[in-house]
Amino acid sequence: MAAPSKTFSRAQVKKEGNSEDNVWFIIDSKVYDVSDFLDAHPGGEAVLRQVAGTDATEAFYNLHRHEVLTGKYAELAIGTIEGEKPEVVNPGPGELSKVPxxxxLWLSPPFKSPYYNASHHSLQKAVRKFTDLYVTPEAQAKEKDGTYISQELIDRMSKAGLLHMSLGPGKHLNSAPTLLDADVKPEQFDYFHDLIVSQEMTRAAARGFQDGNMAGMKIGLTVVLNYANNEAFKKRISDECFSGKKKICLAITEAFAGSDVARLRTVAKKTPDGKHYIVNGTKKWITNGVFCDYFVTGVQTEKGLSVLLIERGEGVETKLIKTSYSTAAGTTFITFDNVKVPVENLLGKENQGIYVILSNFNHERWTMSCAVVRYSRIIVEESLKWAHQRIVFGKRLIDQPVIRLKLAKMIALVEAHQSWLETVTYQMCNMPYSEQSKHLGGPIGLLKMSCTRMAHEIADEAVQIWGGRGLTQSGMGRVIENFNRGYKFDAILGGAEEVLGDLGVRQAMKFMPKEKL
Incomplete structure (x- = not known):
């Protein structure tokens, strides 16, 4: 919204803005008339009359985020103070933050990085703008009301190539309509581009919707692309999912088995003619399952674990599970009751599904690490802003040494984990898939474990900095509250911290020298 052209003197605001009929005040060199807003103000009329005719900049920013003035309340601005310019700069869609x-660091001049080139910068700008314009507004609305992602946003992401890019590098990118019109070609797309997409989309700051935004596809469709035994079948399923016409999810976890996937109890038995499997069992905590059409499902077959693509139909029932974060995630309990599945829907080899499942974990855990680090950085930014403007005991929070120490800890944790993440990502870019499976399962497991421990520390420190606002789902502290309520999902989903830590050490032991040291 363009700034009002009318100008006032401070003396004029003081004289005309403090009367029975008029309540005006100044915020950052702009004059606001709230005379008709007195009854609607959540804090009551008295709060506004206390600052009538004055410069309320300090009082306002002690209670509110700047975004309040860029939303529907922007229309309350009636002019500016003559000879003065606003000091608060609010980044527009796609722009970088100026907060330290x-x-x-790779986006913060004058710092440099060896990992990112012009194509990465081009993609970052495009995804940032797309997220700011289209993803964040819907994410905030859906996170609040608990409804699922709109088909409109899914279609928009499909046309922009974001559904394709969310699965990482690969031949599937050749079928994308575009890669957000960024200066990057499908064959150039590497894991740093993948990291950028994941981290930029996380900036919507809505943990439930973050999973609701086709997270099931990211970990489910990859299995189809890598393990479908029939090219026509693979093309049909992938085309439907990349177009957004069909939704897919990964259905492994059960009430009986989480990290111990080998103990799954869902059973698939072949019919006498060998043309179908009959599937019976249940799955629990399946992300996106409520609104999905396809379920990439772990089942027990005659001699071991197998993976089937099961289509929603007769015998498939899904129920919403309410968890700590928003129901926008579509977390689901699934029942398979004598579901008839064609044998052509087998993914990988029969009785060898454990290898299919395990090979899928690395990218899932790495993607979660990308998101945890980025959301943690958002908390650092929000806390720096808050500490800079909040007045306590006559001083800004940032002027208190104890607060600076908390911020220092948070910054150090985020920068250290971003650096570790980029080191692992570089290895992914320079190792064939077979080498990644052999050498990176442990390091990625340790990375995810450490990232979620970091999130625990950052959530704890941030709430202490924010006080009651850090526990409030609206207003200035909503981002902190959402993070504090949702960070534990990353500590459990994709493998619990304890399991991943053990995996990392056990894999390291395989490469220990045999001689005594």
Missing amino acids: YAEP
């Missing part, structure tokens, strides 16, 4: 440590 709000962006990773």
Whole structure:
């Protein structure tokens, strides 16, 4: 919204803005008339009359985020103070933040990085703008009301190539309509581009919707692309999912088995003619399952674990599970009751599904690490802003040494984990898939474990900095509250911290020298 052209003197605001009929005040060199807003103000009329005719900049920013003035309340501005310019700069869609440590170092001049080239910068700008314009507004609305992602946003992401890019590098990118019109070709797309997409989309700051935004596809469709035994079958399923016409999810976890996937109890038995499997069992905590058409499902077959693509139909029932975060995630309990599945829907080899499942974990855990680090950085940015403007005991929070120490800890944790993440990502870019499976399962497991431990520390420190606002789902502290309520999902989903830590050490032991040291 363009700034009002009318100008006032401070004396004029003081004289005309403090009367029975008029309540005006100044915020950052702009004059606001709230005379008709007195009854609607959540804090009551008295709060506004206390600052009538004055410069309320300090009082306002002690209670509110700047975004309040860029939303529907922007229309309350009636002019500006003559000879003065606003000091608060609010980044527009796609722009970088000017707050220290709000962006990773590779996006913060004069710092440099050996990992990112012009194509990465081009993609980052495109995804940032797309997220700011289309993803964040819907994410905030859906996170609040608990409804699922709109088909409109899914279609928009499909046309922009974001559904394709969310699965990482691969031949599937050749079928994308575009890669957001960024200066990057499908064959150039590497894991750093993948990291950028994941981290930029996380900036919507809505943990439930973050999973609701086709997270099931990211970990489910990859299995189809890598293990479908029939090219026509693979093309049909992938085309339907990349177009957004069909939704897919990964259905492994059960009430009986989480990290111990080998103990799954869902059973698939072949019919006498060998043309179908009959599937019976249940799955629990399946992300996106409520609204999905396809379920990439772990089952027990005659001699071991197998993976089937099961289509929603007769015998498939899904129920919403309410968890700590928003129901926008579509977390699901699934019942398979004598479901008839064609044998052509087998993914990988029969009785060897454990290898299919395990090979899928690395990218899932790495993607979660990308998101945890980025959301943690958002908390650092929000806390720096808050500490800079909040007045306590006559001083800004940032002027208190104890607060600076908390912020220092948070910044150090985020920067350290971003660096570790980029080191692992570089290995992914320079190792064939077979080598990644052999050498990176442990390091990625340790990375995810450490990232979620970091999130625990950052959530704890942030709530202490924010006080009651850090526990409030609206207003200035909503981002902190959402993070504090949702960070534990990353500590459990994709493998619990304890399991991943053990995996990392056990894999390291395989490469220990045999001689005594």
